[in-house]
Amino acid sequence: MPSLDRQSEEVSWRGYRLPASMTLYKDTRPNPVLTDMLVPSHRLSEARCYEDCSHMVLRSVGVPHLEYLLADTVDAEQGKFLVAAFITWCAVGFVIDLLLINYRPLGRGFFLPIYFGTVGAAVFAARMRRIGLVPVLLVITGAGLWLAVRISFYSSASPDLEAMHRRVVFDAIGILVGTIVGYRLPVDFIMTEGLATVRIQTELALAHGIQATLVPTLSLHVDRFEVYGKSIPSKEMGGDLIDAVERDGTLLAYVADISGHGLAAGQLMGMLKTAIRVSLQFRQEPVAVLESADRVLPAVKEANMYATLALLYFYGLSEAEYSLAGNPPILHYRAPTGDIVRLAMEQFPLGLMPGGRYSSQRVSYSPRDLFLMISDGISEVPNENDEEFGLDRLEQLLRKNAAQPLPQLWELIMDEVKRHGLQQDDQTLLLLRVRA
Numbered sequence: 072m073p074s075l076d077r078q079s080e081e082v083s084w085r086g087y088r089l090p091a092s093m094t095l096y097k098d099t100r101p102n103p104v105l106t107d108m109l110v111p112s113h114r115l116s117e118a119r120c121y122e123d124c125s126h127m128v129l130r131s132v133g134v135p136h137l138e139y140l141l142a143d144t145v146d147a148e149q150g151k152f153l154v155a156a157f158i159t160w161c162a163v164g165f166v167i168d169l170l171l172i173n174y175r176p177l178g179r180g181f182f183l184p185i186y187f188g189t190v191g192a193a194v195f196a197a198r199m200r201r202i203g204l205v206p207v208l209l210v211i212t213g214a215g216l217w218l219a220v221r222i223s224f225y226s227s228a229s230p231d232l233e234a235m236h237r238r239v240v241f242d243a244i245g246i247l248v249g250t251i252v253g254y255r256l257p258v259d260f261i262m263t264e265g266l267a268t269v270r271i272q273t274e275l276a277l278a279h280g281i282q283a284t285l286v287p288t289l290s291l292h293v294d295r296f297e298v299y300g301k302s303i304p305s306k307e308m309g310g311d312l313i314d315a316v317e318r319d320g321t322l323l324a325y326v327a328d329i330s331g332h333g334l335a336a337g338q339l340m341g342m343l344k345t346a347i348r349v350s351l352q353f354r355q356e357p358v359a360v361l362e363s364a365d366r367v368l369p370a371v372k373e374a375n376m377y378a379t380l381a382l383l384y385f386y387g388l389s390e391a392e393y394s395l396a397g398n399p400p401i402l403h404y405r406a407p408t409g410d411i412v413r414l415a416m417e418q419f420p421l422g423l424m425p426g427g428r429y430s431s432q433r434v435s436y437s438p439r440d441l442f443l444m445i446s447d448g449i450s451e452v453p454n455e456n457d458e459e460f461g462l463d464r465l466e467q468l469l470r471k472n473a474a475q476p477l478p479q480l481w482e483l484i485m486d487e488v489k490r491h492g493l494q495q496d497d498q499t500l501l502l503l504r505v506r507a
Contacts, residue, residue, distance in 0.1 A: 155256035160191025162249025299477035300501030309497035310336035368422030394431040406439035448496035
């Protein structure tokens with residue numbers, strides 16, 4: 072989504088002036104997981120959690136870098152598992168020591184438990200972090216056990232029955248404590264964080280279903296137009312939306328970008344898609360469609376959420392209407408001349424300032440013309456030198472490959488975007504061609 076920066080008095084967003092009652096924030100450190108936040112100034116102390124497949128990111132607006140607290144929490148939970156693994160394998164060490172009761176104990180009976188506990192915890196840590204050291208650690212474990220046995224064989228245990236009894240009791244207590252504690256810690260984790268993980272996985276599965284339903288691959292062929300587009304979410308549930316509606320000889324196609332991710336963005340995405348389609352059922356013009364959505368969204372969204380949008384409406388044989396609300400420009404490839412025009416407008420995103428007024432402009436088109444609409448997740452992809460992909464590269468690709476079938480052109484553009492840099496946001500590309 073667009074970058075938002077905090078200022079003390081007046082706040083600007085892509086050249087727009089916002090009221091002093093609104094405060095805009097963006098984390099200044101590069102982190103693709105964190106999202107831009109827009110919140111009223113009276114809610115700066117609130118904290119919000121955004122859930123990901125493997126972790127949750129804590130944002131406390133107004134307090135910098137608080138997401139590190141969550142990282143500490145995750146480390147603490149991993150530490151519980153490491154302690155449980157250590158204690159459980161200590162019990163194995165006591166068992167081995169008990170089996171070697173005819174030989175003198177190493178380190179007064181503590182060597183084998185500590186040795187096995189340490190190696191067991193190391194193996195578990197390696198598996199959690201996907202480090203390929205597990206085979207090496209197992210070899211070390213076997214070598215250490217072999218060495219301990221060899222040393223014990225050269226030193227027989229004392230024939231004193233009382234000392235032998237104390238050793239048996241010592242090992243039995245170690246086995247009992249290791250078994251109980253090593254079992255209890257994972258059970259406690261499963262009953263707390265484990266259930267939370269199940270809920271997260273359930274939400275992700277639901278989010279994936281919503282994403283597939285709301286934003287399927289768009290492939291539409293009508294009398295005079297061909298439309299193709301797809302959206303690639305950065306997570307299981309993205310915030311981008313594409314749609315095209317053909318009705319009574321007219322065609323409306325648009326790209327929208329909902330702020331944030333997860334189920335909240337998915338719900339708002341569904342509401343926006345429904346609001347636009349309902350407006351079209353009542354035969355509203357594009358400007359009225361945007362203004363209706365702008366009035367509806369504030370009542371059904373969180374205060375920090377909004378939507379950018381780029382829209383094309385074809386109603387005649389040679390003229391189309393377009394409107395943008397905070398979205399990157401639409402690229403128009405003119406087939407007769409081979410040049411590209413950027414269709415841009417400076418208007419507020421939907422739901423950002425309730426009751427806003429919107430306008431549209433008209434553009435002439437010819438057969439074989441091509442229109443390209445994107446979300447900023449494509450144009451703002453940075454490379455290793457922090458250079459964004461930008462619109463210039465898109466124009467070059469469009470100019471050189473305008474004659475390609477739309478699915479191939481889509482793949483070609485997205486391949487170039489992937490080569491340029493890693494995906495950090497939802498990426499959406501919609502192509503529309505005028506048939507000859």
